[in-house]
Amino acid sequence: MSLFYEDLDPGRVLDAGARVLTAQDIERFAELSGDHNPLHTDEAYARGTVFGSRVAHGALGIAVVTGLVSAAGFTRESLIALTGIAWRFRAPVRAGDTVAAELRVAERRDGGRADGGTVVFAVTVRNQRGEVVQEGELRELVRKRGG
Numbered sequence: 512m513s514l515f516y517e518d519l520d521p522g523r524v525l526d527a528g529a530r531v532l533t534a535q536d537i538e539r540f541a542e543l544s545g546d547h548n549p550l551h552t553d554e555a556y557a558r559g560t561v562f563g564s565r566v567a568h569g570a571l572g573i574a575v576v577t578g579l580v581s582a583a584g585f586t587r588e589s590l591i592a593l594t595g596i597a598w599r600f601r602a603p604v605r606a607g608d609t610v611a612a613e614l615r616v617a618e619r620r621d622g623g624r625a626d627g628g629t630v631v632f633a634v635t636v637r638n639q640r641g642e643v644v645q646e647g648e649l650r651e652l653v654r655k656r657g658g
Contacts, residue, residue: 513588516628516655519616525632527579529611532567537606540571566603572645573598576612576636580649585614591627591652598647602638609639617648626658 541547549556550566557565573596581587604610618631630653636645 512584514585514653515589516619516630516653516658519619519630519653521616521619523616525583525585525614525616527576527583527585527612527614529609530575530579531609532571532575532604532606534565534606536575537565537567537571540568540574544568544570546570562603564605566605567608569598569600569645572600572604572610572636573647575610576634576645577649579610579612580614586651586653589627589654591654593649594629594652595650596647598645600645602642602644604638604644608644610636610644611638612636614649624652624658625655627652627654629653 537551541552546568550560550562551568552565554565557563577593613635614632615635616630617633619628621628630651632649632651634647634649635643638644
């Protein structure tokens with residue numbers, strides 16, 4: 512289901528689905544990013560912190576959300592560019608957590624472009640207990656029909 516600028520009315524809610532975050536995901540992200548902070552990579556160290564166990568990188572949560580959005584295909588045929596991200600980390604995400612993303616169209620601006628306009632998605636990320644673990648905004652330049 513590819514949506515275009517005209518389809519994304521403010522207030523529209525889109526379910527991007529969910530996925531389980533694994534210990535292997537955290538380890539692979541540490542390798543890819545170069546962020547080997549022991550909060551993410553050393554269970555013995557992490558047990559002695561306020562978190563009580565290893566936690567996922569905050570940026571891994573963002574990456575998982577953008578992956579969920581891509582897999583959902585909302586703008587597969589209409590995305591011109593991701594133009595910005597504003598994000599907040601509300602609670603830790605751990606290996607074994609299921610993260611689910613919901614998008615709400617917060618704003619739509621034409622900006623005078625013939626081919627597309629800006630869409631701001633307010634994103635809420637919840638774990639399997641329904642707790643908000645991350646939230647923020649994704650700004651996308653989305654193609655208009657025929658644009």
